[in-house]
Amino acid sequence: MPSTWQPSAWGKALTSSGDWTLVLHGDSVTVTLGGVDIVTAVADVEAVVVTRGLFWSHIRIEVGEWVSRLYGIRSKDAAAFERAFAASLKALKLRQRTAGFDAAAHRATL
Template sequence: MPPTWQPSAWGKALTSSGDWKLALHGDSVTVTLGGVAIVTAVEDVEAVVVTRGLFWSQIRLEVGEWVSRLYGIRSKDAAAFERAFAASLKSLQLRQRSAEFDAAARRASLD
C-alpha cells in the first residue's frame, strides 16, 4: 500500500480543510479531493510548497495551471510528505540519468 497523507481530525475541523488525501505510488502522486482522484506524474509537479504552522501545515501542489492547497495536515506529516516526494523525484531522475548513460554507452560501444 502506498504511503498516504491526509488532514488530522482536529486539523480538518479547525481549518475547514475538507476531505482530501495524498498518496505517492511509483512515479505518480494522487490527490483525492472529495472522493475524486487526480493522478499526476511526479515529474510533472512543478512545485511542492509546505507552509508550516504551529500545529497544522498547508501543502500546495502546482501542476501547470492547476494548484491544489491542502490544509489541516499535522506539521510533522507535511514534512514527511515533503521528504517522501523529494526522494521519489530524486529516484526518478536518477533512473532517467542511468538510462541515458546506458544508452550513450551502448552507442559508444557500437562505434
C-alpha cells in the same frame, strides 16, 4: 507500498479543510478531493510548497495551471510528505540519468 497523507481530525475541524487524501506511489502523485482522484506524474509537478504552522501545515501542489491547496495536515506529516516527494523525484531523475548513460554506452560500443 504507497505512502498516504490526509488531514488530522482536529486539523480538519479547525481549518475547515474538508476531506482530501494525498498518495505518493512510485512515480505518481494522487490527490483525492471530494471523491475525485487527480493523478499526475511526479516529474510533471512544478512545485510542492509546504507551509508549516505551529500545529497544522498546508501543502500546495502546482501542476501547470492546476493548483491544489491541502489544509489541516499535522506539521510532522507535512514534513514527511515533503521528504518523501523529494526522495521520489531524486530517484526518478537518477533512473533517467542512468538510462541515458546506458544508452550512450551502448551506442559507443557498437
